[in-house]
Amino acid sequence: MKAVKVAIVGASGYAGEELVRLLLSHPQADLVAVTSRQYAGQTLAQVFPKFSHYPKTRTLRFTEPNAELLAKEAEFVFLALPHGVAAEYAVPLLQLGASVIDLSADFRLKDAAVYQEFYAHEHPAPELLEKSVYGLPEIYREKITKADFVACPGCYPTSILLPVLPLLRANLIRPDSIIADSLSGVTGAGRKVEAEYLFAECNESVRPYGIPKHRHLSELEQELSLAAGTPVTIQFTPHLIPVNRGILTTLYLQPLEKPSEDLAKKISATYQQAYGNEPFIRILESKALPDTKNVVGTNFLDLAWRLDPRTGRLIVMSAEDNIVKGTSGQAIQCFNIMNGFTETTGLI
């Protein structure tokens, strides 16, 4: 079978590096270009010695990003760029006929005003907001199948939306009750060379940040509102913890009825119906609780829940690898869907 030619713009950050890893071993992708201003001229093997056993890495060199060249060389282009910058490439690439999978926040929101509120600058290409599809396969698989422009969700939103959306859709919880407490590994900050991400500043440290208005709230509330059919405002607190990878989210939710065996059955059935056949969602059995170490390096999201008869609340917990299911793995999952490949290709 002929492989699809793919390129990565911004391949030197953590999301880009993970795309490189996944695409080098993807049986139906042919990585033909990687860009990086910082590393232009160097081979993949020089920048990422861990991939040097792939013969291609010894010849494929980082280049300066150039939309015209990329559109000629590649059918699919992954953008692993900061918000604001991604749009600069998405626009011409789409015009030139390439399919675009954007890992930035630029095209996740449908409302340019919300973008401006949360990202503090005018949206660079509001005309494209209608066109992009939010790349959460478990929710938007149909749309992704037909899309040539996918905006992949943020890492935190993936860990929160997947557990909450089925409950909202099934009208099992109060939409105004959602509290999401998330713990993220340090790669979540990207390969940002800032003092606060130095080893000795993160190791033996645990800290909340971005309180109370983190940027990811914008896409979270957009998607939660769509599912609830009513505007939803949530509480979200991210924390930085000393692991390389992984997000553990604990959700505090108020069910619309009192905890009972009947409610438990409804929740179980709701999750079973939503995710029972999903290849990348594992609903944990019996006493098991999510642990990031079980998902690190994989595209799985592990999920468990408990009804608390004392407080009447529903506690849902999820674990994912922030740069696989939370970022680059999910992008590959979308890539597979867009191409009609088996959805797990190159991911299991």
Add this chain to the structure above:
Amino acid sequence: MKAVKVAIVGASGYAGEELVRLLLSHPQADLVAVTSRQYAGQTLAQVFPKFSHYPKTRTLRFTEPNAELLAKEAEFVFLALPHGVAAEYAVPLLQLGASVIDLSADFRLKDAAVYQEFYAHEHPAPELLEKSVYGLPEIYREKITKADFVACPGCYPTSILLPVLPLLRANLIRPDSIIADSLSGVTGAGRKVEAEYLFAECNESVRPYGIPKHRHLSELEQELSLAAGTPVTIQFTPHLIPVNRGILTTLYLQPLEKPSEDLAKKISATYQQAYGNEPFIRILESKALPDTKNVVGTNFLDLAWRLDPRTGRLIVMSAEDNIVKGTSGQAIQCFNIMNGFTETTGLI
């Protein structure tokens, strides 16, 4: 000044080791006995080489615990034992005239039935429950001053009660709205030799546990109810994170009025009044948020809060060292108060 003779029963766990550290350098304590079934016969220096520069550690040997001998040798006895076992020593030691500072859960609760519900065995000495004082100095300093029997709070309760009690007393939050999400370092589990606490099981791992009914709920709800003047039930989720020491607690609270500058002033004034002169509570200024790395090895609890105008909630965050302010440091703080010493002696 003459030093007070002190003994530690169960000195080989993490709490016991930390008591050893603090008491060896305490200018008004004279450590005269340490017990440990496992290490009986060995010197302190052999078991804890890190303390070997204290000349005393080369002669002071672990012994089998014996209440009669301990009561003869020491005026104050610290019990760093598992619940259920502590009572076996507390009873005779008190009868023999020693003052007892118990780090276990045995004498924290006032109601033996609640103890039985949460600890799954009958209370071993219910007649003493009235006598013991809950060792949270910022709340019970007066009682501790006169006490000869103190039951030190658990590590999680300390990190939750100190931020919440003043708000409840000031009638600023809804008592039924309290959600406490806590992250603890691995010493919180004690020096338990179980597979789940092995390095490779905890490193690069983050996980919730003990959901939804952790034992610490019993003392939490006892103290919260006392402060609220009404029975309080709370949501509490502990998580294990890969650091040696530290608890970071994030509290989600519903104020009784809408967020406003006025409410912010009330909260600020409430904390200022409660803790403005406390030597071990640091209310963080302006943009700072708690980080466990700022309190590790110290008896401080760092505290910050934010009103979220979007959701109407109050977020309070605290950081402490789980085996200092959360356990052994707080025990020394009580010891200082009981003896009329400056409260910070040996702790700053």
Add this chain to the structure above:
Amino acid sequence: MKAVKVAIVGASGYAGEELVRLLLSHPQADLVAVTSRQYAGQTLAQVFPKFSHYPKTRTLRFTEPNAELLAKEAEFVFLALPHGVAAEYAVPLLQLGASVIDLSADFRLKDAAVYQEFYAHEHPAPELLEKSVYGLPEIYREKITKADFVACPGCYPTSILLPVLPLLRANLIRPDSIIADSLSGVTGAGRKVEAEYLFAECNESVRPYGIPKHRHLSELEQELSLAAGTPVTIQFTPHLIPVNRGILTTLYLQPLEKPSEDLAKKISATYQQAYGNEPFIRILESKALPDTKNVVGTNFLDLAWRLDPRTGRLIVMSAEDNIVKGTSGQAIQCFNIMNGFTETTGLI
């Protein structure tokens, strides 16, 4: 193509777990049995939730080990057992016609007296010592091809022998000059539930151990002596460092001639000849030095060397994953060779 039926005896330790991981995804292996005294009766998915997306893990249950049953069910049996115990299963399994890949130390040595000296008990099956092949594919590929009984090397020896053997064979270094300083992650100790391997005992700790006579010296010196054609005694110091996986070995060697461009060329040519076509050895280029993070989770050994003109010494450094190339990955590599499969099957 028909898959080979395989079983793992002792599948609950770190080496066993890694075999499970590699065999579940191996396209030419069919895992039919896993044994564990501790977990008998539980499914693979229950014990290792991280593998629960493989449908087989929900039905395949751990059993008590039984050589007769294993020999009936499986063509190849991997033994991931402590030394002394492995022999109990190797003997009957071989008699019953199974091929055996032993990860323990029981059949690495050719001399039962040396075994007794280093392992402190009589060798349990000395008659089999002649029969087993030392499973270092880069050195013994020919023999492994024909073998039905392979004794896989220890993790430290793999990291030391691969860099040193070609130099000894090419007569480039003094055999009595070898100093190996090795740093190992904590999984190297196995899933031993002992206090010294608890998280808080290993984290923020670095320490040497087993000095000066570690058990791995026996197989190291056996193989080095064979390569040198003369008895070789080496210096070896292992250290425990706070990472899950990885061994970094730094070797100090005395070349037989003074450092020069000519000597550098000889060394380069020697390594190139020995490993230029090896699929799992990566000789690092130019300025790169080994880093365990580049090999973790893989079967690669990364290697670099430097001549020091100031001291006249040759410094060689290697990095490997202690439970992949150092243990279970190497076992799969042998399995592939024994079956005539492409050597990298299931490993890249």
Add this chain to the structure above:
Amino acid sequence: MKAVKVAIVGASGYAGEELVRLLLSHPQADLVAVTSRQYAGQTLAQVFPKFSHYPKTRTLRFTEPNAELLAKEAEFVFLALPHGVAAEYAVPLLQLGASVIDLSADFRLKDAAVYQEFYAHEHPAPELLEKSVYGLPEIYREKITKADFVACPGCYPTSILLPVLPLLRANLIRPDSIIADSLSGVTGAGRKVEAEYLFAECNESVRPYGIPKHRHLSELEQELSLAAGTPVTIQFTPHLIPVNRGILTTLYLQPLEKPSEDLAKKISATYQQAYGNEPFIRILESKALPDTKNVVGTNFLDLAWRLDPRTGRLIVMSAEDNIVKGTSGQAIQCFNIMNGFTETTGLI
């Protein structure tokens, strides 16, 4: 007793921060000035919230460094600056009558040509090289007592020189046989904001670096040669390991005679004579080996040794905290000696 007025130039790096910690609690030092280009204008409490319980930190502000002002305000000035920069302040401060304790490499060497060889620029103040005293108290206590200008040793050299110098002076080892293999925590790199020191680049990573010619070789060989009475060249390999603090050094040495009980007694007596009364060197007993976790946060260097009868070599191991005994603690130790204070003041 009147406290000595002290200032720190470059107080925002790890060495500077540690000086702040030690001087704030030093009973005979009065910290009157801290400088930092980056933080000028901010209070100590704002930059280092962990010290905010010291009332002084809420008023003492970082200033731009100015030698004239510093010399007026302080009697002792600590320089925690990069090499090359430290000299700019040392020269005027000394002229203006301040005593200077320099933590950089600028005045450790006696030979300006060696400085230029290793530090790649001309020495900025060669006329002062004669005047400075190498601040290793266990070796140069007499000179430090009378000095007003001390150049504190590097962190690696401290961990190597203290174990080796007594052996060389006692003529027990071959001077050309010294191999030092060192493992350092990440604070050893300083608070350098470079990608290679980001959390996710160091965590789960172990790597050698700076091979084969590290800058610390210059001071190492100067001091070893002085002790041996003959020029000494050594092998030294530093490694970066994922801990915040700590250096573990393993030394491979060739004794001048064969291992024997007699040699063991000589070594023991040599160390006992050299360090038996030293307050900060702990010679470990019987089976104990150094572990960085026993010295972290302290000014101790732990030391153990083993004779290997198989190879004839002597293995010596040391552990220290790289920014206490390796840097700032040792600077305070010198400060105490220079002032005639008890040497352990503020350090135990």
